Amino acid sequence: MYENLLPIGSVVLLKGGNKRIMITGRIQARVGEKRVYDYSACWYPEGIIRPKEMVFFDHESIARLFFVGYQDEEELEFRANTLAALGDLYVDDDGQIAQR
Numbered sequence: 001m002y003e004n005l006l007p008i009g010s011v012v013l014l015k016g017g018n019k020r021i022m023i024t025g026r027i028q029a030r031v032g033e034k035r036v037y038d039y040s041a042c043w044y045p046e047g048i049i050r051p052k053e054m055v056f057f058d059h060e061s062i063a064r065l066f067f068v069g070y071q072d073e074e075e076l077e078f079r080a081n082t083l084a085a086l087g088d089l090y091v092d093d094d095g096q097i098a099q100r
Helices: 073-085
Strands: 011-014 021-028 037-043 055-057 062-067 089-091 097-099
Touching: none
Parallel strands: none
Antiparallel strands: 011 021, 011 062, 021 037, 037 055, 089 097
């Protein structure tokens, strides 16, 4: 389910968007929400200016890929071993992401 997510540092444009964003996290939840998103991101090229302006979105919201982030053996292993094994996730009562 998550093994095909883009690596950190990837730059994308979302459907309906007019400003590029850079992926800063995968499998993320916004504080206070029960939904788990595929990605969190910041504005590109500005970076994280205000944490409250972070963008949360799912893979299918990507309209265009401009740059694929850094990929080395560690990233490929993480994707194959960790992301591929996650299954269905949710945010528990303590605000932590957990497996169903």
